[in-house]
Amino acid sequence: MVAEEAEVLVVGAGLAGLRCAGVVAAAGRDVRVWEAGDEVGGRIRTDVVDGFRCDRGFQVLNPAYPELARSVDIANLRLQHFGAGVGVRREDDAVILAHPLRRPTRVPGMLAKRAVRPSDVVALVRWAYPALRPSALTANTGGDTTLLAALDDAGLRGELRRVVDRFLAGVLLDDGGSTSNAFALLLVRMFALGVPALPAAGMQALPRQLAGRLGDRVSTTRRVVEVSRDSAGWRVTAEDGAVARARHVVVATDTRAAAALAGTDPVPTHGVVTDWWASDREWPGPPMLFVDGRSGSRGPVVNTAVISAAAPTYAPAGRHLVQASALWGPGRPEPAETQMRAHAAEILGVDAGGWQPVIRHVVRDALPAQPPPLRTRRPNRAGAGLWVCGDHRDTASIQGALVSGRRTGAAVLRALG
Known part of the structure; x- marks a missing residue:
């Protein structure tokens, strides 16, 4: 197989990787993006099931993030807002x-x-x-x-x-x-x-907009298994045998994959379980996120919402979409769907007898831990011509991922001269 040549190869088409590639491409430099999944977005993916839009792990977009307006066309996302x-x-x-x-x-x-x-x-x-x-x-x-x-x-x-x-x-x-x-x-x-919101087409509309500016520079189903140095620069090998050579490589993956490919120290992460249900019953309440304010331990759900009350495009006409999320990780067994449903219905104050399961998402590394003292702008250089970016290098948020991608792209451009 003939090796693909590029000035810059970005490994990972999540927000950070796409933002980084966009900065490099806007400067007129040759950049390629390899993504392991079958779609762009990394952890920000939207599954469409029977007409329901279900984001992998409940997520919202805050339009007040300063980096958002610098990165995307917010109006094009057609945001639908929750209550404040x-x-x-x-x-x-x-x-x-x-x-x-x-x-x-x-x-x-x-x-x-x-x-x-x-x-x-x-x-x-x-x-x-x-x-x-x-x-x-x-x-x-x-x-x-x-x-x-x-x-x-x-x-x-x-x-x-x-x-x-x-x-x-x-x-x-x-x-x-x-x-x-x-x-x-x-x-x-x-x-x-800013009031949290959801794009009309789901959260994945955000990375798709970033990827759309890159055109055919993005390749999916290209899982990288090795990044190695050779006399000409960097050699990147994918699971399917594809090989690329580049002067600079940016590893824009989650913290575990970055540790394996670039030798950086992984940071701890938090996991989440999210259940989604369809309902035919009209929701009489406001378009709000709900929590359990009662004393004592009541169940696994940390938040729940009738998503379609805030974002009608997330459900077919005449139907409603409910989500509930619970924390998951070491020492926390995955809660049963029946537990999640019962607790969510209690919090919302409704009868869940007619709820039909749509999909369950279990996301192991949903969010990097952010212990004190707060550390932003972690080093993004892992070696001569080797870079790392992602929300684990900045703040654990969409804002952090976009900032990390931008500043890494700028650093690569300076190195390219």
Whole structure:
């Protein structure tokens, strides 16, 4: 087989790899992308089952991410927004808690309805206030601590503490509070600036838009098994026997594959299980993400939502799509679908008797862990002409993946001269 030649070969067509390749291609340099899967997107994939759009592992897109507008045409995604806040299942009822930074005028109403206590609101504002100054969060990483310790220090207690804990557990895929508090506050800032949404065609519309700009430079079903140095530069070998030679190679895979191909140290990751169900019953509630605010351990679900209430394009006309997610990993057995369904129905306050399973996603390395102190801009150079990018090299988010891809692409261009 004749070796493919390129100035730059990017291994992996996730967000980071596609963004990196786009930066290099925009400068007029010769770049190719090899992707192991049958489609672009990496961990951001959308399965269409019987007309339902089910993203692999529940995901949302926050249009407030600064890097997003620099990377894609947001209007072309036709975003469908969730409500600004969170639905909470209580002992006897459910309540909607508006985001206090985005909807401060609704706080008095929540206090009047006894949805929250004044002392808890003060504690929450005390904890969240640094989110107004993001530069201080990233500059003073030496003062960073765990999310658990920071919430304790702020004096947040009771039901509102449970809501914050369980909401962030679904965002960070960490219910132990071991995540960097600075990172959690950066995400809180994004929730204050933008309302999470879903593209009309599913989350995979984001990487597809990036890949569309690269045309035939992207090859799928090309799983790389070896990256090695030779006299001419770098030699990349795929599982199907294909070989490429390049002056520069960018490994834009998950942290495990990057460790195997580029010799970098892998970072710990969190996993998630997401179940999707179809329902014919009309949803009377708001288009919100719901969590269980009751005391004690109630079940495996960290969040649930009637997705089609916020994103009608995710379900066929007249039908509805429900999702529920649970944390998964070492020491956490995969929960049964019946457990997930029962707990999700409790949280939403509906009868799940008519729900039909659509698909289940089990994502082992869904999100890199982000312990304190917060470390952004990890080194992206693994050797002379060998680079690594991904959300495990920046912040564990779509924002981090896009930033990592852009700055790696810029570094490659500087090296090319």
